[in-house]
Amino acid sequence: MNQYENAIEQLRKANRYLKYKESVVDKLSKIERFIEVNFSIKMDSGEVKVFRGYRSQHCNALGPYKGGLRFSLAVCEDEVKALSMWMTWKCSVAGIPFGGGKGGVEVDVSSLSEGELERLSRSYIRSVAEVIGPDRDIPAPDMYTNAKIMEWMVDEYEKVAEKPSPGVITGKPIERGGSEGRTEATGQGGVYILEELVKKAGLDRDRVRIAVQGIGNVGYFFAKLAMNLDYKIVAISDSRGGIFNDGGIDVVKALEYKEKNGNLAGMPGVSPVGNEQLLELPVDVLVPAAVENVVDGDNAGKIKARYIVEMANGPVTPEADDILTKREIVSIPDILANAGGVSVSYFEWLQNRSGEKWTKEEVLNKLEPLMRDSFIKVWENKEKYKCTMREAAYILGVRKVVEALI
Numbered sequence: 001m002n003q004y005e006n007a008i009e010q011l012r013k014a015n016r017y018l019k020y021k022e023s024v025v026d027k028l029s030k031i032e033r034f035i036e037v038n039f040s041i042k043m044d045s046g047e048v049k050v051f052r053g054y055r056s057q058h059c060n061a062l063g064p065y066k067g068g069l070r071f072s073l074a075v076c077e078d079e080v081k082a083l084s085m086w087m088t089w090k091c092s093v094a095g096i097p098f099g100g101g102k103g104g105v106e107v108d109v110s111s112l113s114e115g116e117l118e119r120l121s122r123s124y125i126r127s128v129a130e131v132i133g134p135d136r137d138i139p140a141p142d143m144y145t146n147a148k149i150m151e152w153m154v155d156e157y158e159k160v161a162e163k164p165s166p167g168v169i170t171g172k173p174i175e176r177g178g179s180e181g182r183t184e185a186t187g188q189g190g191v192y193i194l195e196e197l198v199k200k201a202g203l204d205r206d207r208v209r210i211a212v213q214g215i216g217n218v219g220y221f222f223a224k225l226a227m228n229l230d231y232k233i234v235a236i237s238d239s240r241g242g243i244f245n246d247g248g249i250d251v252v253k254a255l256e257y258k259e260k261n262g263n264l265a266g267m268p269g270v271s272p273v274g275n276e277q278l279l280e281l282p283v284d285v286l287v288p289a290a291v292e293n294v295v296d297g298d299n300a301g302k303i304k305a306r307y308i309v310e311m312a313n314g315p316v317t318p319e320a321d322d323i324l325t326k327r328e329i330v331s332i333p334d335i336l337a338n339a340g341g342v343s344v345s346y347f348e349w350l351q352n353r354s355g356e357k358w359t360k361e362e363v364l365n366k367l368e369p370l371m372r373d374s375f376i377k378v379w380e381n382k383e384k385y386k387c388t389m390r391e392a393a394y395i396l397g398v399r400k401v402v403e404a405l406i
């Protein structure tokens with residue numbers, strides 16, 4: 001099944017408890033608006049090249065559409081649609097007044113020069129400008145996009161709109177209206193969730209061993225902040241492969257090593273580990289923080305972790321979910337675990353509208369209770385309905401959306 005079919009299947013599974021009519025499930029399974037744009041830019045060689053981009057707007061019952069922009073060759077219609085649907089549930093679970101959106105461009109950013117990347121970012125946002133806006137649809141960074149790209153995009157959008165519109169995009173640089181704490185927000189939010197999980201499961205924090213797949217923005221800050229709390233990070237990886245050390249990896253040094261040498265492999269004192277092998281390591285907590293569908297029907301039977309904290313979107317397929325549940329492996333779903341990013345995006349949007357500037361401490365003081373309370377509500381649902389954490393999160397998130405719709 002592709003990601004969009006997976007997302008619909010997850011909704012249907014949750015509906016075994018919610019028991020909405022088929023017409024409601026049908027409405028929630030559909031994307032309210034989906035656009036494909038084909039735009040061209042001039043490459044450094046002088047050649048003109050066409051790129052394909054998308055924006056998907058799943059549901060705005062709770063507020064303006066909100067969701068990241070991904071630049072990757074794997075970006076496609078089904079992926080963007082699924083990601084926008086997950087955003088709807090995520091904002092609802094976190095209690096944020098936003099709906100679900102997502103976008104992306106089919107491109108390998110490593111093949112572009114800085115100038116080409118800027119022209120591509122500006123051209124994409126120009127192509128979708130008429131369907132986005134501070135009260136309509138608010139993009140943010142996701143895989144292979146960052147604060148610099150968001151800055152180019154806001155700048156271009158403001159030219160089209162002919163007025164200052166900092167609230168049209170979140171995840172901007174601080175000096176351009178970004179929020180303190182946004183860069184590390186998703187990882188930080190995940191660590192608050194990890195802390196709640198450890199409490200509920202009665203684990204001993206300094207004995208918890210963690211493997212993190214994908215050491216990008218989300219995975220790096222998750223691993224670093226967990227390490228600072230004495231969790232042992234025994235394995236990390238990027239798209240080229242990973243490293244393992246039973247005694248723990250200093251993730252800050254590992255990233256410094258990668259930045260200097262271009263690769264994690266070769267770092268002294270660690271052994272290499274493949275991305276698939278990393279998923280099957282005998283750890284307490286597995287943290288997929290890269291792409292979708294990495295735990296599927298083929299490898300779910302081989303996962304040795306007792307808990308999975310889904311920092312990536314959609315890393316566990318519905319088929320894998322069934323196998324993991326039978327094996328009593330608890331998966332903390334993406335729509336709960338990685339909501340820290342959109343939560344601080346919401347704080348950024350609020351600051352842009354009010355002209356306020358919050359300190360990092362103020363941001364974290366709002367983020368922490370939001371994440372911990374969401375976890376507790378989902379956990380309570382799990383106990384009440386005797387279901388999985390994913391179903392419990394869907395019960396919470398989908399119900400609020402349906403109540404707003406009818």
Ligand code: NAD
Nearest residue numbers: 142143144186214215216217218238239290312313338341
């Ligand atoms: P990023 O581009 O900063 O990092 C992605 C990392 O994953 C890189 O280290 C890359 O090398 C690695 N990677 C790519 N393919 C891989 C593979 N097949 N196996 C292992 N590693 C691989 O992206 P990010 O912003 O950290 O996003 C990571 C995930 O988190 C995505 O699923 C994204 O949708 C999700 N997410 C991001 C945010 C956010 O605020 N950035 C918020 C919520 C969810």
